[in-house]
Amino acid sequence: MNIRPTPEIKEDYLNLRLKNKNINKIFWPKLNHFEKMFQENKHMSPLLYYKNIKDVHIHEAIKLKEEKTHNEGYFCAKKNYIWVKRKFNVYHELLHLSSSIIEDNIHYCGFSQGNYFIIGEGLNEGYTSLLEYRYFYCEGADTSYELEMIMTCLIETIIGQKTMESLYFKADLFNLIIELENYASYNEIYNFISKLDLLCEIINSNILYYFFSPSINILTKSLIKFIEKCKIKKLNDDLQNETITKEEYQKNLDDFYNIITKYLCENYNSKILTRKK
Ligand SMILES: [Zn+2]
Numbered sequence: 001m002n003i004r005p006t007p008e009i010k011e012d013y014l015n016l017r018l019k020n021k022n023i024n025k026i027f028w029p030k031l032n033h034f035e036k037m038f039q040e041n042k043h044m045s046p047l048l049y050y051k052n053i054k055d056v057h058i059h060e061a062i063k064l065k066e067e068k069t070h071n072e073g074y075f076c077a078k079k080n081y082i083w084v085k086r087k088f089n090v091y092h093e094l095l096h097l098s099s100s101i102i103e104d105n106i107h108y109c110g111f112s113q114g115n116y117f118i119i120g121e122g123l124n125e126g127y128t129s130l131l132e133y134r135y136f137y138c139e140g141a142d143t144s145y146e147l148e149m150i151m152t153c154l155i156e157t158i159i160g161q162k163t164m165e166s167l168y169f170k171a172d173l174f175n176l177i178i179e180l181e182n183y184a185s186y187n188e189i190y191n192f193i194s195k196l197d198l199l200c201e202i203i204n205s206n207i208l209y210y211f212f213s214p215s216i217n218i219l220t221k222s223l224i225k226f227i228e229k230c231k232i233k234k235l236n237d238d239l240q241n242e243t244i245t246k247e248e249y250q251k252n253l254d255d256f257y258n259i260i261t262k263y264l265c266e267n268y269n270s271k272i273l274t275r276k277k
Pocket residue numbers: 092096125128
């Protein structure tokens with residue numbers, strides 16, 4: 001499958017959120033808080049947020065039968081509809097809304113795209129959770145995408161936070177791949193994205209988890225191996241171009257392995273990491 005460039009966003013330079021009567025007022029403080037993220041981070045484009053927020057429906061759980069499901073919430077791009085179980089779940093769904101555009105029946109959402117077959121779901125849910133954690137963390141909240149979140153956090157240490165955040169709000173998987181092509185081939189990157197999708201699917205489905213949980217470690221290890229290769233290539237390039245010193249090289253690499261040790265080995269499996277001495 002070919003990864004498509006994101007459609008151009010041509011309009012919606014105005015935030016018409018307050019004119020939208022389909023957003024319950026109980027969500028207003030959360031929306032104010034959410035908009036502060038765009039005000040304070042000028043590298044994040046608010047255009048998709050403006051485009052979608054003006055006629056979105058946002059509902060809480062109590063009144064609806066969805067309460068019975070296990071989902072914490074969802075965003076349906078086609079209907080431009082958000083439902084959440086608890087109010088703080090709205091941040092995650094607003095991040096999806098702010099990075100969503102449909103064109104020619106293809107739904108571009110953060111770092112995922114597709115119609116029936118979606119590519120990049122793992123990358124997208126992981127990075128959405130990372131942003132949710134970074135900007136809207138609240139006590140008691142947890143994510144179903146922890147492993148995916150750690151993977152995207154490691155990728156971000158290679159691409160750079162500003163670049164990656166900026167690409168996310170333009171739903172620009174195409175250019176994320178071009179960034180990564182500095183460190184790996186297109187096929188290796190595509191493979192990585194597909195494996196992360198598979199991992200995400202196994203972890204988040206009871207039935208798949210039951211049958212395939214032993215493959216989680218194998219998948220994780222192979223994903224880390226890819227990221228490690230890119231990271232080392234990036235650091236070697238930086239050293240060669242003299243954008244970092246030898247000491248910075250070492251510190252950067254140590255920080256990278258510390259994230260893996262702290263969040264992967266301690267929480268999941270100590271055998272995941274094969275650190276090169
Ligand atoms: Zn999500």
